[in-house]
Amino acid sequence: MAKSIDVSDLDIYYGDFLAVQGVTMSIKARAVTALIGPSGCGKSTFLRSLNRMHEVIPGARAEGKVVVDGQSLYDPSVDPVAVRRQIGMVFQRPNPFPTMSIYDNVLAGNRLNAKRMKKAEADTIVERSLKGANLWNEVKDRLGKPGMGLSGGQQQRLCIARAIAVEPQVLLMDEPCSALDPISTSAVEDLIHELKADYTIVIVTHNMQQAARVSDDTGFFNLKATGEPGHLVEFNPTKKMFTNPDMESTESYISGRFG
Numbered sequence: 010m011a012k013s014i015d016v017s018d019l020d021i022y023y024g025d026f027l028a029v030q031g032v033t034m035s036i037k038a039r040a041v042t043a044l045i046g047p048s049g050c051g052k053s054t055f056l057r058s059l060n061r062m063h064e065v066i067p068g069a070r071a072e073g074k075v076v077v078d079g080q081s082l083y084d085p086s087v088d089p090v091a092v093r094r095q096i097g098m099v100f101q102r103p104n105p106f107p108t109m110s111i112y113d114n115v116l117a118g119n120r121l122n123a124k125r126m127k128k129a130e131a132d133t134i135v136e137r138s139l140k141g142a143n144l145w146n147e148v149k150d151r152l153g154k155p156g157m158g159l160s161g162g163q164q165q166r167l168c169i170a171r172a173i174a175v176e177p178q179v180l181l182m183d184e185p186c187s188a189l190d191p192i193s194t195s196a197v198e199d200l201i202h203e204l205k206a207d208y209t210i211v212i213v214t215h216n217m218q219q220a221a222r223v224s225d226d227t228g229f230f231n232l233k234a235t236g237e238p239g240h241l242v243e244f245n246p247t248k249k250m251f252t253n254p255d256m257e258s259t260e261s262y263i264s265g266r267f268g
């Protein structure tokens with residue numbers, strides 16, 4: 010299931026505006042890669058380019074290569090909708106479908122993909138995905154109740170269950186804990202740790218301690234100057250990044266001197 014991602018010379022534009030320039034990075038399968046850096050340096054833009062999600066914004070495009078397990082995502086023959094199916098995304102704010110039950114929320118992606126599903130098959134997917142998201146025990150007796158009735162942390166785990174229900178190869182997470190309290194954050198971090206056994210995970214976070222806790226590798230993005238595009242300053246194993254980074258600006262950022 011888990012796939013590696015090789016990014017080379019990726020430039021990402023919004024219309025004429027070059028937001029991110031020249032990113033080259035090898036993202037390992039079955040590992041967590043954290044993306045850190047000051048606001049506006051292009052972390053979310055880069056993350057969304059990994060499943061062609063940024064293209065939903067009119068005029069947005071990418072030039073360069075993103076190769077997932079040998080398949081080039083930006084090849085003209087590749088369907089961006091199929092890419093988004095294989096590479097799931099979890100957003101900053103938990104976004105369960107408000108009118109759907111917990112059960113139907115988990116299955117929302119599967120139902121888009123497959124026309125008909127037998128009840129037994131649907132039940133199996135719901136149970137497996139909620140167990141995978143560490144939520145099953147908390148909700149198994151109220152699967153028919155609205156997803157919106159859960160706490161923020163439970164809603165975020167429900168969104169993770171929805172993302173893994175379609176068995177994606179990669180999970181992209183854009184600040185998945187920023188709207189959560191410390192206990193829910195800790196539950197989601199534990200979950201990320203467990204999920205990396207099966208998935209390739211890329212997470213954007215503003216929380217340095219979180220990056221240090223959950224990730225194997227870290228990429229530090231920055232702007233050369235105001236108005237300049239964001240770029241990847243350093244990409245290294247997280248341990249090295251937080252103890253002995255190669256670049257002075259990484260050291261300044263992680264020690265809180267700017268950003």
Ligand SMILES: Nc1ncnc2c1ncn2[C@@H]1O[C@H](COP(=O)(O)OP(=O)(O)OP(=O)(O)O)[C@@H](O)[C@H]1O
Nearest residue numbers: 023028046047048049050051052053054055066239
């Ligand atoms: N939809 C958009 N249209 C035009 N420009 C955009 C759009 N989204 C982001 N940008 C610009 O692209 C650059 C990178 O933004 P992005 O949101 O990727 O940064 P970020 O590092 O994720 O920031 P933050 O940490 O604040 O979320 C910024 O200059 C931003 O203004």
